[in-house]
Amino acid sequence: MKFRASFASAAFNKSIRQAVALSTTLAAALLLLGSEPAQAQAWPTKAVKMIVPFPAGAAPDVVARLLADRLTHAWGQSVYVENRPGAGAIPGMSTLARSPSDGYTIGFVPAAAITLTPALYKAPQYNVDTDIVPVAIVATGPMMVAVNSQTGITSLAELSTYAKAHPGKVNFAAAQPNSVPHLTGEMLSRSAGLNLFTIPYSGSQTAVTAVLAGDATLTVDGLPALVQHVKAGKLRAIAVTSAKRLPGFEDVPAVAETYPGFDSLGWFVLFVPTGVPSQIVEQMNRDVNKAVQDTDLIARFAELGVYPRPGNAAAAKAFLLEQRAAWKKNVAELGLQPQ
Template sequence: MNPISRRRLLAAACLLSTLGSAAAQDWPSRPVRMIVPVGAGSAPDVIARIVGERLANVWGQGVVVDNRPGAGGIPGMSALVRSAPDGYTIGFVPAAMGTITPLVFKNPQFNPDTDLAPVATVGISPLMLAVPASSGIRSMADLAQHAKAHPGKVNFAAPQLNSLPHLAGEMVSKAGGMGLFTVPYRTPPDAVAAVLAGDAVLTVDGVPGLLEHVKSGRLRAVGVTSAQRLPGIDAPPVADTYPGYEAIGWFQIIAPAGTPPGVIERINADVNRITASSEVTRRLADMGVYPRQDSVSAAHAFFVQQQGAMRRLVTALGVQPQ
């Protein structure tokens, strides 16, 4: 490359940087839409509204939550990636919609590698494995022993086909050679009800969806899907029994690719301040979410790492896109 071409490229880069900074200084001058690819009232929606309300206070502009549920989050994700990349449309994206949907649907209508710009990690949300308290199963080893003693007859109540809890349970079954018989249910509460009724021996769900039943003594937690123990949860990581096992939920603020870097940095800084506050930390902890304050580059690296983890999981389980 000759010196003139190099100077032109540097000048262009400086110009783009200046424009990005100017855009960030002027932004936001009107309300911001936050697309949430799940239904109103769901746990991700509640978390999105907690964050959105505080962002509105910081920005002095409304944050309008736009719920787009259905089809693995495809309506919401496709609306997000087709929005103008100007910072006035962002997404509150759960793990499954960002990394599982593109793998299990033949036509997800978005490409996470080219269409998305991870902005900030709100938090991670590990899962819990629970069995009936009356079953006598007290550990992952007990579960494996029971399943092997009753081949093909131990039901796993899976909340929603190809959801993260479903795949996490299948991963446990495979890791332990358990041969669990998977029974898919429409919603996580339906799966929990099946275990409480004795129609299944195991279910997997987010901590909040199971903790009440564990505390009441009707269910027993035999493992959590994080690599480390969770504060206040009397259950070991599955990885203590099956090394390397990890399957966590998470939530990120994600923008359409091409959103000005200065705006992305501004949103990242504001989200991190919000999730670091004691009030929000407490509210998220009540929902089984553990906040993170990632930089933009760290949020992107986390997204890519989770993509790889889900791709390996889906491949190992032989899940075919539908």
């Protein structure tokens, strides 16, 4: 009887211990399941830094600040811009890549930093595939092909005729060497057989000034650098580099109408360092998409020659893969080598 009693008591105690262990395990599991949403809901609890690899006051910087202002209201925390300009966007991108993966550092990243810098610099100091991840496409920025109005050139066909009649004498003012506008101009020259003579300039302003002065025949650049001169009649826009004509510029044909398949865009994508929790990335994506679909912001973007392109993070990743493949091909066709 004593043996049976002791056995029953031991069995009872074992059952109690198992029940307690099971309860503890379930409680821990529930706590773990509930912790991620709680963490995501808690973000952000402090200011968020937006790294912009452009000088303050440049058109892309203005776009970034417009977005930062909208996100400040959406998140209830200050989103402040830190300008880190430099060749190939390397200073800003390397800083972003080394930042903590806590969601408090984001990058307003241009096309060249993702498509050209990794291909044209031997040591870019960041790896697009491992150091950063895309959050959302903010906007695209098509470019214009513009000539001095006094040349009398009104179309790509006339430019081609003029170039063939003046071999080696049609100067192309390139706004910053190996930039997206510069290489877009080189691809146009290759596609159309223009045999342009490229003159590199330090930026958009000096390149446009050269065309206005008659020192160069044409330039290719984003709309903000050209529109005021086009409207004043000093420059003539003979094409846009997007696959289709642009809203507000329906009278300017796309290059693709003359040279099928031609499509070149500037763009801006929001990135974060690799390792930021997925819940935070998803929240950022939703809030950026909401911001860029605001009527007032769309109007402000239009003034700067950029067009919102909302979509989820997967769509952003697919877009970037497509763009990187296209520019890898372009760089190879142009025979460019890493420096």
